[in-house]
Amino acid sequence: MPVVSMTVNGNSVSGEVEGRTLLVQFLREHLRLTGTHVGCDTSQCGCCTVHIDGKGMKSCSVLALACNGSSITTIEGVAVDGKLHPMQQAFHEHHGLQCGFCTPGMIMSALDMVRRKGNDLDEHTVREQLEGNLCRCTGYHNIVKAIQAGAAAMKGDATPATQHD
Amino acid sequence: MYDFEYHRPANVEDALKLIGERGEAKLLAGGMSLLPSLKMRLARYSDLVDLGGIAELNGIRRDGNALVIGAMTPHAVVAASPEVNSTIPALASLANGIGDPLVRNRGTIGGSIANSDPAADYPAGVVGLGATIITNQREIEADEFFLGLFDTALAPREIITAVRFPIPRKAVYLKLRQQASRFAVVGVFVARMGNGARVAVTGAGPSVFRVKDAEAALARKFDASVVKGLQIKQDNLSSDIHASAEYRAHCTSVMIGRAVTAVS
Numbered sequence: 001m002p003v004v005s006m007t008v009n010g011n012s013v014s015g016e017v018e019g020r021t022l023l024v025q026f027l028r029e030h031l032r033l034t035g036t037h038v039g040c041d042t043s044q045c046g047c048c049t050v051h052i053d054g055k056g057m058k059s060c061s062v063l064a065l066a067c068n069g070s071s072i073t074t075i076e077g078v079a080v081d082g083k084l085h086p087m088q089q090a091f092h093e094h095h096g097l098q099c100g101f102c103t104p105g106m107i108m109s110a111l112d113m114v115r116r117k118g119n120d121l122d123e124h125t126v127r128e129q130l131e132g133n134l135c136r137c138t139g140y141h142n143i144v145k146a147i148q149a150g151a152a153a154m155k156g157d158a159t160p161a162t163q164h165d
Numbered sequence: 166m167y168d169f170e171y172h173r174p175a176n177v178e179d180a181l182k183l184i185g186e187r188g189e190a191k192l193l194a195g196g197m198s199l200l201p202s203l204k205m206r207l208a209r210y211s212d213l214v215d216l217g218g219i220a221e222l223n224g225i226r227r228d229g230n231a232l233v234i235g236a237m238t239p240h241a242v243v244a245a246s247p248e249v250n251s252t253i254p255a256l257a258s259l260a261n262g263i264g265d266p267l268v269r270n271r272g273t274i275g276g277s278i279a280n281s282d283p284a285a286d287y288p289a290g291v292v293g294l295g296a297t298i299i300t301n302q303r304e305i306e307a308d309e310f311f312l313g314l315f316d317t318a319l320a321p322r323e324i325i326t327a328v329r330f331p332i333p334r335k336a337v338y339l340k341l342r343q344q345a346s347r348f349a350v351v352g353v354f355v356a357r358m359g360n361g362a363r364v365a366v367t368g369a370g371p372s373v374f375r376v377k378d379a380e381a382a383l384a385r386k387f388d389a390s391v392v393k394g395l396q397i398k399q400d401n402l403s404s405d406i407h408a409s410a411e412y413r414a415h416c417t418s419v420m421i422g423r424a425v426t427a428v429s
Contacts, residue, residue, distance in 0.1 A: 002171065018168050019168055019171035020167070020168045041204065042201055043197065043201055044345075044346075046265070046267060049267055055241075055271075056266065056267050057267055057270050057271050058267050058271075061196060061197060061200045061201060062196065062271065063171060063200070063213075063215075065171045065173070065215075066193075066215055066217055068173070112266065112267070116241075116245075131347070132265025133267075
């Protein structure tokens with residue numbers, strides 16, 4: 001079987017995979033990084049969002065082998081030294097989750113949003129930019145508030161959107 | 166998904182060699198349509214040849230009075246490109262409305278047009294601007310490229326390398342989007358070129374098409390009044406759970422009028 005090597009959350013990893021192995025399967029089943037979720041498996045819901053070379057993408061629709069040599073950041077790589085990332089902290093403070101299943105994808109997508117749109121995000125922008133992520137609890141109100149607050153809290157923060165991007 | 170052998174060539178020559186040697190090989194671009202269809206087992210290939218490692222297919226450059234976009238350029242890059250926004254903002258806006266931000270980070274222009282999805286956005290821009298599809302072996306005019314439902318003029322061993330868009334005087338893309346998928350129920354691209362007007366419609370039928378009645382009227386006088394009440398034939402339009410052919414015909418007519426107003 002072919003071997004894939006990549007950097008995940010700052011660590012060099014490699015493993016034997018099939019041609020058809022998806023990035024999300026490699027992360028969850030080979031590396032046991034189960035924070036990245038599989039919600040729909042049809043690239044609608046965004047629960048599987050990770051950063052590939054700094055950009056948010058749906059890992060259920062990317063082949064593991066296509067990421068050979070890439071740098072991946074998952075939700076497990078966002079906190080630094082056990083301290084929540086400002087975006088995670090904002091989700092905590094604003095209660096930006098109900099069941100929590102979509103939350104890892106929401107946070108990874110939110111960080112990509114900050115990369116593309118900056119720290120001052122109005123509600124309309126957040127809602128529009130969040131169209132690749134679904135919350136089955138429909139708890140969007142607090143998610144939107146959390147992203148606005150998290151983006152603002154990241155302002156002036158010298159660290160990039162995520163430490164490993 | 167059935168298994169396949171994965172390849173990642175570093176240049177177009179190696180990619181061509183691979184698809185020439187392998188039985189049922191398929192080219193992989195961003196994979197935003199191909200991988201979901203493989204997961205549903207709608208297709209099966211012995212080999213996937215990923216074009217993602219070929220640097221020469223990526224990028225945007227100005228070439229005289231045209232814009233050349235590499236086949237593997239992601240939608241998000243086109244949408245954010247200062248070069249595209251300053252020359253053909255309608256194309257940047259079209260790219261910015263495809264799927265969602267995460268899909269736009271990975272999906273590519275070459276993959277979109279090679280797939281020729283009846284509801285995809287790019288075909289409207291390509292035909293609406295009268296672009297030229299550049300492949301490893303020839304140049305194909307947009308009007309000759311899209312043949313029908315998921316069908317193009319591409320030969321089995323032909324790779325799109327770039328698309329060349331003439332810069333219009335002004336253009337606009339309007340989309341009535343399907344609320345869940347963001348695909349076009351009807352998408353209308355109207356371009357005011359130096360020598361007339363072009364009107365292309367996606368989503369409404371099995372493949373993108375031009376509305377030549379509207380183009381002829383607009384060539385005489387570029388004003389919304391000349392396309393008011395324009396009748397669109399329903400015979401070749403799609404009817405599905407999203408909209409009937411009658412509704413699509415009506416929307417197409419109304420949207421052409423609005424698009425003309427927007428670029429007048």
